Amino acid sequence: MKLVIEQEMLIWGINSVLDIVPSKTALPVLSNILVGTNESGEVCLTATDLDISINCMLEGAVETPGSTTVPARKFAEIVRELPEGPVVLTESSGRVTLQCQSGLKGSYALMAAPAEDFPELPAEVEGAEMAFNRGEEASEAAGEGLLLRDMILKTSFAVSRDETRPVLNGVFWKVGGGRMTMVATDGARLVRYSRTLSRSDEQEVSTEAIVPTRALNHLVKLDSAGCSLGRVLFGQNHLVFDLQAANGSETGAAGAIRLFSRLVEGPYVDYEQVIPQDNATRLKVANGQFMPAVRRVSILSSAQTHQVRLEINNDRVVLSTSSQEIGGEAREELEAEYSGNEMAVGYNSIYLLDILRRIDSEQVLFELDGPMAAGIIRPAEQPEGEDYLCLLMPLRIND
Numbered sequence: 089m090k091l092v093i094e095q096e097m098l099i100w101g102i103n104s105v106l107d108i109v110p111s112k113t114a115l116p117v118l119s120n121i122l123v124g125t126n127e128s129g130e131v132c133l134t135a136t137d138l139d140i141s142i143n144c145m146l147e148g149a150v151e152t153p154g155s156t157t158v159p160a161r162k163f164a165e166i167v168r169e170l171p172e173g174p175v176v177l178t179e180s181s182g183r184v185t186l187q188c189q190s191g192l193k194g195s196y197a198l199m200a201a202p203a204e205d206f207p208e209l210p211a212e213v214e215g216a217e218m219a220f221n222r223g224e225e226a227s228e229a230a231g232e233g234l235l236l237r238d239m240i241l242k243t244s245f246a247v248s249r250d251e252t253r254p255v256l257n258g259v260f261w262k263v264g265g266g267r268m269t270m271v272a273t274d275g276a277r278l279v280r281y282s283r284t285l286s287r288s289d290e291q292e293v294s295t296e297a298i299v300p301t302r303a304l305n306h307l308v309k310l311d312s313a314g315c316s317l318g319r320v321l322f323g324q325n326h327l328v329f330d331l332q333a334a335n336g337s338e339t340g341a342a343g344a345i346r347l348f349s350r351l352v353e354g355p356y357v358d359y360e361q362v363i364p365q366d367n368a369t370r371l372k373v374a375n376g377q378f379m380p381a382v383r384r385v386s387i388l389s390s391a392q393t394h395q396v397r398l399e400i401n402n403d404r405v406v407l408s409t410s411s412q413e414i415g416g417e418a419r420e421e422l423e424a425e426y427s428g429n430e431m432a433v434g435y436n437s438i439y440l441l442d443i444l445r446r447i448d449s450e451q452v453l454f455e456l457d458g459p460m461a462a463g464i465i466r467p468a469e470q471p472e473g474e475d476y477l478c479l480l481m482p483l484r485i486n487d
Contacts, residue, residue, distance in 0.1 A: 089124070089154025089179040092189070093131050093146060095170050097343070100333070101144045102164045104313065104345055105135040107306055108142045109160040117157060117205045123177070123184070124155025124203060134209065135160065140303050141209045141348040155203035158184050166196050210348050213323035216295040218263065220317045233317040239270045239281050240304045242446045242476065247301045248274035258352040259304055260359070263322075264294035271359050272301075277439050277480050278359060284473030295322045298356055303327070303349035315345060326350055363479055364462055367455035369428035371400055372468055375452040378405075379444040381420045385409045386437035388416035395483050396437040401430045409437070433459045434483040440465075443478045459485065 102121070110118055115138075122134035131148035132155075134141070156179045166186060167175070173190025179200060186196045220233040240259070248256035260271040269282040307329055311317065314333050321328040329347040386396055389409040399406040405424040410417045433456065444452060449467035456463050459482060466477040 089156060089177075090152040091125060091131055091148050091150045091177050092174050093148035093177065095167065095172050095175050095188075097146050097148070098131075098175055099164075099167050100313075101131070101133045101146045101343060102160075102167060104144045104310060104315075104343075105133050105142045106160060106164055107309065108135040108137060108140050110137040113137070117201050118207075119160060120157035120201055120206070121160045121163060122155060122157050122203060122206045123179075125150045125153040134206070136207055136209065138207060139300065139350045140306070141207075142306075143209060143346045143348075144343060145345070146343045154179060156184060156200040157203055157206050158198050158200055162198060166198075210326050210328075213321045213326050213328045213348075215324060216263070216293050216322040218293055218320045218322075220319060233311070235268070235283055236317065237308055237311050239268070239283065240308055243270045243272040243279045243281050244301045244304055245442050245446070246272040246274055246277050246279040246478075250274070254352055255298060255354040255356060258298040258300045260296065260298050260356040262296040264296075271356070273357065273359065273479075276436070277443070277478065278362065279443075279478050280359060280363070280475070282475045296356075297322055297327055298352035298354070299327055300349055300352060303347065307331075307347060310345060310347070323351075325353075362462070363477070364455075364457060364464065367457040367461070367464055369431070369456040370426070371405065371428075371454035371456060372425040372451050373405055373422060373454075374450060375444060375447050376450065377422055378452060379441065381407050381422055382437055382441055382444065385418040385420055386441070388414070388418040389437050393483055394437045395434045395485075396440065397432060397434045397485055399430075399432045400424065400426050400428075402426055428456070431456065431459060432485055433463065434485040435463075435480055436483060439480060443480065446478075 105121060113119060118137060124132045126132050129150050130145040133144045170188055171190050171192055173188060176187045176189060178185045182200050184198045184200045244259055247259060251257065256273060262269045266285050267282055268285055271280045310331055315331040318330040318332055327349045331345040333343050382396055385407045386394065386409060388411050389395055390411050391413055397408045403423060404421055406419065406421045408419040443465050447467050449469045451468035453466050453468040454463055462479050462481050464477055464479055470476060
């Protein structure tokens with residue numbers, strides 16, 4: 089195999105797939121990147137950890153087609169240090185050699201493993217399809233691509249890390265009836281984000297899946313690197329994201345990326361049943377003041393519970409914490425809108441801040457029912473067609 093590719097293009101492709109390479113694995117070849125060519129004359133970089141796979145296709149000059157695998161991180165380190173310009177990559181006798189055509193007199197060789205040892209990527213996935221960039225509706229579709237990114241960022245933080253409950257280790261993604269919904273929960277908190285889709289024909293798509301958080305986070309990273317989402321395929325066991333990078337991206341690279349993710353098996357929890365519908369007590373407070381106050385008083389919260397106490401009456405909310413470990417206390421008072429009976433409720437400050445950081449409106453609304461009942465936190469004002477709510481379980485208040 090022999091190919092020539094621009095250093096900038098090659099490093100962009102490596103960065104696109106490198107995060108999928110596992111740091112520790114019982115199968116040594118998974119620590120490698122598969123480098124090869126396809127029938128269209130493109131350079132292909134592939135990585136997998138068996139649950140998530142990625143294939144990045146790049147423009148290059150293929151003099152001799154073929155494929156091989158190289159140690160991912162050493163390969164990345166070498167290419168990053170090479171000067172800009174064409175890079176010649178040659179595979180022969182179990183070794184891959186890199187040489188520059190831009191005046192650098194040197195070569196770098198790595199031991200290679202046969203491409204046949206590398207796992208095959210999933211076959212073409214069949215199932216429901218959502219297009220995000222097409223024809224006259226490209227601007228609307230691109231907007232829905234940004235919407236998907238926003239939904240991921242506002243839900244994935246609440247996914248459970250408890251591997252004994254794998255169904256909670258992913259984000260529940262549902263499309264149907266002209267709406268797209270994402271849900272995540274770890275048992276102590278639950279986030280549901282639902283938005284109306286802008287294209288009427290999307291109402292015909294009706295599907296759902298539990299997607300591993302790692303795949304969604306990598307999708308967000310690719311979006312931040314200048315890729316645009318073209319379509320999503322919902323298969324029975326896999327989800328596929330097709331993306332495209334244009335020359336106008338920050339990297340100047342142009343290439344196509346296909347991201348495969350194995351889906352989490354099993355039915356998702358009945359999240360609608362646990363969301364309270366009759367929390368009649370309302371607390372409204374300016375998030376620009378409330379969030380920094382929570383952050384400040386939480387410095388002196390208990391290292392075990394991270395509890396922050398909210399004492400609420402007609403026109404104010406008092407935040408307080410205490411730590412027996414260091415003998416510290418904190419207290420702050422803020423103006424608020426509240427019409428219920430006086431109430432004191434405690435929350436994990438880490439969980440509370442996670443939610444407040446994702447509230448976009450100037451004011452945040454708490455819907456409460458009592459000091460030991462699940463509370464609902466949501467933006468006080470939301471755009472038409474949007475419904476974002478966070479459920480947070482309270483802590484027993486320390487006396």
